[in-house]
Amino acid sequence: xxxxxxxxxxxxxxxxxxxxxxxxxxxxxxGLSWYQQHxxxxxxxxxxxxxDGLEETGRFSSFLxxxxxxxxxxxxxxxxxxxxxxxxxxxxxxxxxxxTRLTVKP
Amino acid sequence: xxxxxxxxxxxxxxxxxxVKIECRSLDFQATTMFWYRQFxxxxxxxxxxxxxxxxxxxxxxxxxxxxxxNHASLTLSTLTxxxxxxxxxxxxICSAGDGARGxxxxxxxxxTRLTVT
Numbered sequence: 001x002x003x004x005x006x007x008x009x010x011x012x013x014x015x016x017x018x019x020x021x022x023x024x025x026x027x028x029x030x031g032l033s034w035y036q037q038h039x040x041x042x043x044x045x046x047x048x049x050x051x052d053g054l055e056e057t058g059r060f061s062s063f064l065x066x067x068x069x070x071x072x073x074x075x076x077x078x079x080x081x082x083x084x085x086x087x088x089x090x091x092x093x094x095x096x097x098x099x100t101r102l103t104v105k106p
Numbered sequence: 107x108x109x110x111x112x113x114x115x116x117x118x119x120x121x122x123x124x125v126k127i128e129c130r131s132l133d134f135q136a137t138t139m140f141w142y143r144q145f146x147x148x149x150x151x152x153x154x155x156x157x158x159x160x161x162x163x164x165x166x167x168x169x170x171x172x173x174x175x176n177h178a179s180l181t182l183s184t185l186t187x188x189x190x191x192x193x194x195x196x197x198x199i200c201s202a203g204d205g206a207r208g209x210x211x212x213x214x215x216x217x218t219r220l221t222v223t
Binding site for chain 2: 030031033035041042043044045048050087089091092093094095096097098099101
């Protein structure tokens, strides 16, 4: 099985950069995926890392270090619409972390 | 991206009745689909993995006789909540991958909000 830990809440201002960390413990590891979920909506895919390093997708980037069992999602140029919950997930068993609620303030 | 639909979006049923939720992949085939439930302000809890043409794989603690899953075609999986009780009230979401990036990129349905009275 897999266990993924994330901070429960993060607050930042518009235009800022925020990093959401995810640490994991797993018996078999195949990378990390990241999803965004707005209140009342379904999760949407943001990014994934199968290998170590940084993956950049527009304002969102994701990083993975398998030796440290650690990854993060980096959100740049924050906008109010980025206020949502963000989940890391393990694709080998489709389990999700508890989620990080991001609040972007003006 | 690929599209996954769910039906119904909302359902209210009486305690003791059964409710069927459909999950469809609209523009791709999915040999595997996943069913989750989510309580307010909580994470998605994986309930089961739905496998086309074979039995579903249930997570520990999920009653397979209560949550019946059928994956009869490559584009449709159904979840039936049998003998529903108020504690089954939740947000049920399905997901599927289109194979391009395997399990890394899952497409989620819009969810079904079940209320059992």
